[in-house]
Amino acid sequence: MQSDLDMATGWLSKQIHDLDLLLRSGVLRYDNALVLSQPVPGSNKEDLCFFIRDLFTRLQIGGVEFKKKALESLIELLLNDEKAASVVAKEGSIGYLINLFDVNVHREQSVTVISMLCNNDVSRKIVFEQGGLGPLLRIVESGSVQLKEKAVMAIEAITADPDNAWAVSAYGGVSVLLEVCKSGSLAAQSHAIGAIRNVANSEDVRVSLGEECGVPVIVEMLVSGSASAKEKAANCIAILASLSDYFRAVIMEQKGLQKLLMLLHQSSNPDTLEHVLDAIHALSLTDSVNRLLSSSTNFISQLSGIIKQGNFTLQQISVSILANLSISDTNKRLISGCMGSLMKLIEFTKPLGLQEASLKVLVALLSVKPNRKEFVKDEKNMMRLVQMLDPVNESVPKKIPVAIVHALMSGGSNGCRKRLVDAGAQGYLQKLNEMNVAGAKKALQRLSGNRLKNIFSRGWREL
Numbered sequence: 001m002q003s004d005l006d007m008a009t010g011w012l013s014k015q016i017h018d019l020d021l022l023l024r025s026g027v028l029r030y031d032n033a034l035v036l037s038q039p040v041p042g043s044n045k046e047d048l049c050f051f052i053r054d055l056f057t058r059l060q061i062g063g064v065e066f067k068k069k070a071l072e073s074l075i076e077l078l079l080n081d082e083k084a085a086s087v088v089a090k091e092g093s094i095g096y097l098i099n100l101f102d103v104n105v106h107r108e109q110s111v112t113v114i115s116m117l118c119n120n121d122v123s124r125k126i127v128f129e130q131g132g133l134g135p136l137l138r139i140v141e142s143g144s145v146q147l148k149e150k151a152v153m154a155i156e157a158i159t160a161d162p163d164n165a166w167a168v169s170a171y172g173g174v175s176v177l178l179e180v181c182k183s184g185s186l187a188a189q190s191h192a193i194g195a196i197r198n199v200a201n202s203e204d205v206r207v208s209l210g211e212e213c214g215v216p217v218i219v220e221m222l223v224s225g226s227a228s229a230k231e232k233a234a235n236c237i238a239i240l241a242s243l244s245d246y247f248r249a250v251i252m253e254q255k256g257l258q259k260l261l262m263l264l265h266q267s268s269n270p271d272t273l274e275h276v277l278d279a280i281h282a283l284s285l286t287d288s289v290n291r292l293l294s295s296s297t298n299f300i301s302q303l304s305g306i307i308k309q310g311n312f313t314l315q316q317i318s319v320s321i322l323a324n325l326s327i328s329d330t331n332k333r334l335i336s337g338c339m340g341s342l343m344k345l346i347e348f349t350k351p352l353g354l355q356e357a358s359l360k361v362l363v364a365l366l367s368v369k370p371n372r373k374e375f376v377k378d379e380k381n382m383m384r385l386v387q388m389l390d391p392v393n394e395s396v397p398k399k400i401p402v403a404i405v406h407a408l409m410s411g412g413s414n415g416c417r418k419r420l421v422d423a424g425a426q427g428y429l430q431k432l433n434e435m436n437v438a439g440a441k442k443a444l445q446r447l448s449g450n451r452l453k454n455i456f457s458r459g460w461r462e463l
Contacts, residue, residue, distance in 0.1 A: 178192075372411060375408065409446040
């Protein structure tokens with residue numbers, strides 16, 4: 001019968017395909033082709049490549065048990081040798097592994113392998129190019145808890161490449177990831193918010209986040225997620241808040257500022273604090289937020305503490321925030337202890353803008369008389385200031401120390417004048433004035449003017 005002939009032809013075609021695969025794999029050229037031992041880490045590339053080709057041959061033409069054992073060997077190889085991932089991606093058939101997602105009996109193992117391959121830059125790229133993102137999102141939608149965690153971990157890794165961001169919205173991935181953020185396990189939530197964070201700069205993704213009401217979900221993770229999820233959520237909010245007034249408004253509506261301030265108080269992780277401060281800095285671009293932060297003594301005090309004791313990155317962000325706030329005299333007095341740290345930061349030429357922001361905060365603090373007295377009594381402050389005034393020192397623009405002298409003399413204090421003169425500031429100011437440095441002449445006049453005034457006062461008393 002024709003049907004019998006068709007079945008026979010189909011069977012023969014499959015055998016020819018499998019034989020062709022065997023021949024091309026090269027496994028028949030080896031005496032031990034049927035039983036291969038696992039290559040040890042550091043094995044030569046030829047042995048590793050042959051072993052991988054053999055595994056994929058068994059995967060593609062073997063029965064169920066052959067496939068299972070081949071997948072087990074592949075997982076063991078990736079666990080024992082981190083460098084094997086790129087070789088697996090190049091020598092094996094990643095597309096075939098992805099197709100195994102649709103086979104129930106092999107789904108868990110194949111998802112595990114793909115998830116492990118995504119930990120490597122080279123193999124991760126090949127997984128994406130072979131169309132892995134869409135099937136991984138389907139696993140996240142309908143898989144078991146364990147499979148969801150592995151799949152969403154792979155998605156987070158794939159989206160770390162900004163060139164892949166478009167595909168998330170193209171596959172409808174934003175809604176899938178948001179659902180995991182709402183109802184997934186803690187581990188899955190962390191990877192899901194990490195993936196959203198990775199693609200938040202994409203315009204298509206931002207549109208999807210708006211349409212799917214994603215911002216409330218992200219804000220909620222600041223208080224309900226794991227430590228890593230909170231960090232990534234803060235990072236995501238910082239990105240969104242820096243992009244548009246719309247996102248800043250929605251974040252504020254969801255009490256995002258209060259939750260960020262709470263996390264700032266609770267966390268001690270430097271990375272989390274960095275993202276929280278970045279988010280607050282972005283939100284402070286809104287006038288209403290700026291006014292709220294300017295009136296918050298606790299927040300201003302926290303920033304002062306970070307400037308004194310935090311790492312360099314946290315210091316930079318804190319200074320940038322403080323520079324844009326309108327601080328009351330009471331709070332200026334409260335945070336006077338950070339003036340020494342501000343002087344240290346002024347000495348750094350990078351990043352761009354740090355010196356100016358530090359100067360702005362310092363000058364604001366010196367507008368309070370007790371702070372001026374405290375500043376000049378600190379020998380380290382005075383030593384740094386005089387070193388900055390020295391024309392030989394080119395690391396700090398001369399307008400900066402001149403502005404500090406001007407601020408110190410704004411109240412006409414004899415005590416400040418005396419300490420500045422004793423420290424040698426007047427001589428350097430004279431040189432800077434001769435060099436036509438902006439502000440130097442005015443600062444010098446203030447020092448000299450006060451001195452003449454004192455001489456005349458003593459003369460009238462003697463008469």
